[in-house]
Amino acid sequence: MSAATPTYAGTAGAAARGKVGIWWFLASEVMLFGGLISSFVISRLGGSAHVEHDHLNVTVAAINTFILLSSSYTMVEAYAAAERGDRRGMRVFLGLTVLGGLAFLGIKAYEYTGEITHGFTPWAGTFWSFYYTMTGLHALHVLIGVIANATLCLGARLGLERPYRVELAGLYWHFVDIVWIFLFPLVYLS
Amino acid sequence: MSHASPTVTAVRGPHEATGFFRTYLYATDHKMIARQYLLLGLIMAVVGGYLSYAMRWQLAWPDTEVPGFGFVGPETYNVLVTNHGTIMVFFVAMPILLGSFGNFLIPLMIGARDMAFPRLNALSFWLLALGSAVVLVSFLVPGGAASAGWTGYPPLSAKAEYTGVDWGLTLWLLAHAIEFAAFLLGGVNFLTTIVTMRAPGLGFGRLPLIIWQQATAAILFLLSVGPLIAGAIMLLMDRIVGTGFFLPERGGEPLLWQHLFWFFGHPEVYVVLLPALGAVLEIFPVFSRKPIFGYTLVVWATIVAGALSFIVWAHHMFVSGMDPRLAMPFSITTILISVPFALAVFAMIASLYRGSIAFELPMLWALAFLAMFTTGGLTGIFLGSAPSDIYLNGTYFVVAHFHYTLISAVIFGGYAGIYYWFPKMFGRMLGTRLGQLHFWSTLVSFNVVFFPLHWIGIAGMVRRIANPLQYDMIAPHQWINVVSTVALFGLVASQLVFFVNFFVSQLRGRPAPANPWEATTLEWTTPSPPPHGNWGEALPVVGRGPYEYSVPGATRDWLPQRTGAAAAEARP
Numbered sequence: 001m002s003a004a005t006p007t008y009a010g011t012a013g014a015a016a017r018g019k020v021g022i023w024w025f026l027a028s029e030v031m032l033f034g035g036l037i038s039s040f041v042i043s044r045l046g047g048s049a050h051v052e053h054d055h056l057n058v059t060v061a062a063i064n065t066f067i068l069l070s071s072s073y074t075m076v077e078a079y080a081a082a083e084r085g086d087r088r089g090m091r092v093f094l095g096l097t098v099l100g101g102l103a104f105l106g107i108k109a110y111e112y113t114g115e116i117t118h119g120f121t122p123w124a125g126t127f128w129s130f131y132y133t134m135t136g137l138h139a140l141h142v143l144i145g146v147i148a149n150a151t152l153c154l155g156a157r158l159g160l161e162r163p164y165r166v167e168l169a170g171l172y173w174h175f176v177d178i179v180w181i182f183l184f185p186l187v188y189l190s
Numbered sequence: 191m192s193h194a195s196p197t198v199t200a201v202r203g204p205h206e207a208t209g210f211f212r213t214y215l216y217a218t219d220h221k222m223i224a225r226q227y228l229l230l231g232l233i234m235a236v237v238g239g240y241l242s243y244a245m246r247w248q249l250a251w252p253d254t255e256v257p258g259f260g261f262v263g264p265e266t267y268n269v270l271v272t273n274h275g276t277i278m279v280f281f282v283a284m285p286i287l288l289g290s291f292g293n294f295l296i297p298l299m300i301g302a303r304d305m306a307f308p309r310l311n312a313l314s315f316w317l318l319a320l321g322s323a324v325v326l327v328s329f330l331v332p333g334g335a336a337s338a339g340w341t342g343y344p345p346l347s348a349k350a351e352y353t354g355v356d357w358g359l360t361l362w363l364l365a366h367a368i369e370f371a372a373f374l375l376g377g378v379n380f381l382t383t384i385v386t387m388r389a390p391g392l393g394f395g396r397l398p399l400i401i402w403q404q405a406t407a408a409i410l411f412l413l414s415v416g417p418l419i420a421g422a423i424m425l426l427m428d429r430i431v432g433t434g435f436f437l438p439e440r441g442g443e444p445l446l447w448q449h450l451f452w453f454f455g456h457p458e459v460y461v462v463l464l465p466a467l468g469a470v471l472e473i474f475p476v477f478s479r480k481p482i483f484g485y486t487l488v489v490w491a492t493i494v495a496g497a498l499s500f501i502v503w504a505h506h507m508f509v510s511g512m513d514p515r516l517a518m519p520f521s522i523t524t525i526l527i528s529v530p531f532a533l534a535v536f537a538m539i540a541s542l543y544r545g546s547i548a549f550e551l552p553m554l555w556a557l558a559f560l561a562m563f564t565t566g567g568l569t570g571i572f573l574g575s576a577p578s579d580i581y582l583n584g585t586y587f588v589v590a591h592f593h594y595t596l597i598s599a600v601i602f603g604g605y606a607g608i609y610y611w612f613p614k615m616f617g618r619m620l621g622t623r624l625g626q627l628h629f630w631s632t633l634v635s636f637n638v639v640f641f642p643l644h645w646i647g648i649a650g651m652v653r654r655i656a657n658p659l660q661y662d663m664i665a666p667h668q669w670i671n672v673v674s675t676v677a678l679f680g681l682v683a684s685q686l687v688f689f690v691n692f693f694v695s696q697l698r699g700r701p702a703p704a705n706p707w708e709a710t711t712l713e714w715t716t717p718s719p720p721p722h723g724n725w726g727e728a729l730p731v732v733g734r735g736p737y738e739y740s741v742p743g744a745t746r747d748w749l750p751q752r753t754g755a756a757a758a759e760a761r762p
Binding site (some may be wrong): 016021028039046137 | 424
């Protein structure tokens with residue numbers, strides 16, 4: 001290599017690479033939740049997972065659904081703010097998204113507590129096994145999203161923001177939302 | 191993607207000499223990571239080979255002390271089969287064929303400076319290293335390592351009481367979850383790199399075939415592993431939390447695991463096979479000085495086979511107790527999938543036809559791949575068809591079949607690639623005399639180990655039995671087990687020849703020119719080994735397809751893909 005300092009140029013920018021990468025990652029996530037949800041559906045159709053949503057708190061879960069969907073709205077606002085270079089708006093809306101995620105997790109923990117104290121533990125039957133595994137795996141994804149958004153929010157405070165990362169985190173956050181939109185009717189309503 | 195876009199982002203600065211830690215441990219350079227994968231794969235191959243040695247000894251001379259291992263017996267034998275299988279597939283085949291070849295070749299063949307996400311790449315490798323460490327540690331915990339078969343079928347695997355293995359099996363599951371995460375992130379990296387970072391002029395129709403195969407393998411893995419991760423989570427929950435997903439007495443369904451496992455398991459076969467096929471497809475044109483026959487045909491065959499691989503999985507389950515009405519559709523899709531592979535094989539043979547073939551070492555391995563893979567593919571037809579599979583299922587015929595397919599991919603395809611790209615990877619030539627010895631002894635001993643296993647399988651010897659002499663119907667055929675085991679000693683000894691050659695050639699081999707094989711693809715226009723950043727100041731520009739050999743009217747019998755002065759300089 002020559003002694004001169006070469007400008008290392010990829011043919012696509014970091015934002016484009018990030019977006020392609022996150023979409024491939026989400027494709028694999030679709031298959032992960034798809035595998036789990038189809039297992040649940042097949043077990044139900046086969047009769048081995050009797051739904052016991054009489055013992056689930058549908059009202060609280062509906063409120064939780066509303067909170068999670070609202071956090072998707074604040075995520076979009078955070079991205080819009082990032083796009084127009086509004087750093088304060090980006091921080092505020094990312095912060096609200098983090099709060100929404102934390103509220104969802106808190107309410108989910110409250111639900112789990114109620115169910116477990118009534119004896120509906122993960123080993124109380126196939127339905128409960130699926131219930132805890134599916135919602136638990138989803139909650140883990142919410143937690144990862146909260147950490148990602150909080151990192152971006154704090155990074156923006158320190159002046160480290162890269163606006164395209166808000167878009168990437170947003171894609172992930174909306175995916176986590178969509179999974180819940182499948183889980184809520186499947187587990188609580190049908 | 192549009193090359194016209196004026197947005198050019200500086201990715202990173204010049205790479206200066208760095209310390210030991212940055213160079214060898216926290217390396218983000220794709221070529222170093224490729225070498226790390228190769229070394230890890232070879233180390234794990236020694237472990238997997240050692241297990242197979244103890245296993246074969248036990249089969250030939252049951253319940254005798256195995257030299258260098260100790261007494262085996264039935265329980266340890268289960269540990270051996272289980273871990274031999276998973277180590278060879280997940281910690282040898284994938285690291286070498288995807289991890290090493292993919293990381294080394296993708297940026298070099300598409301004219302990029304590195305992978306799209308270099309730090310994610312390092313994370314993938316170190317996750318794999320962690321997974322390998324967890325597998326090795328699982329041998330040391332109380333109760334020993336996993337022993338529920340490489341497929342980990344419940345209920346056997348779902349409760350510690352059933353195998354007597356508690357932590358060993360849990361760690362085994364965990365190690366594979368880590369491995370899946372590593373290759374999932376690796377696959378995202380491969381695909382992003384191929385989609386966004388191709389050099390100017392390198393359209394998809396000009397990609398070397400191995401890049402197509404690596405991309406297809408990455409997509410297959412990405413889309414098939416999710417359900418198995420879901421299954422692994424459920425199995426871990428059964429073992430640790432006490433749920434009953436797969437336990438009939440708690441209302442669970444053991445067959446569900448088999449569906450989730452094989453939904454991944456069959457695409458996984460092609461995840462391993464396709465990169466090896468790709469390496470062979472790169473080698474044939476170079477050593478027969480002819481373009482590949484039917485480039486577009488091979489690309490479509492790859493894509494169609496990949497798509498079909500998602501709807502053949504239940505052919506592993508014909509005798510599992512699933513709904514028998516499923517047997518016919520899955521037989522049909524399975525027979526159907528042999529069509530694209532047959533097309534690929536015929537394209538390979540047609541590429542050789544009337545070429546001026548040079549029997550260099552990479553070419554020998556590639557030709558052996560073709561012969562051995564075709565043999566393994568033919569026995570697959572008997573197993574894909576439900577009527578004959580009902581007899582052959584679970585016998586040594588199956589063992590022989592998948593060793594012919596997987597060993598042709600990992601050993602013959604893998605060595606073809608290693609012998610071909612070794613000069614580029616390490617800057618020196620592999621010794622030919624030891625290489626010849628390695629090739630011929632491997633080819634002969636491999637066939638003596640595995641071909642007779644077809645016979646003993648047809649005779650009725652089933653898999654995973656620790657002592658064949660206990661069964662009157664198999665005992666008369668015991669000589670086959672002895673022959674196979676003795677030949678295995680030869681197979682192991684041949685690999686020692688390779689290890690000596692591999693390490694000695696890195697230190698003392700003849701320095702390699704930039705393009706020792708007079709090949710056309712981009713990687714041969716860089717020095718051997720390529721410097722950090724690969725291309726100096728300017729990215730290469732691609733002017734033509736990857737297999738321009740013996741072009742009528744050209745002054746020499748190959749035209750490099752790269753246009754301009756740099757290509758002319760790189761002439762050997």
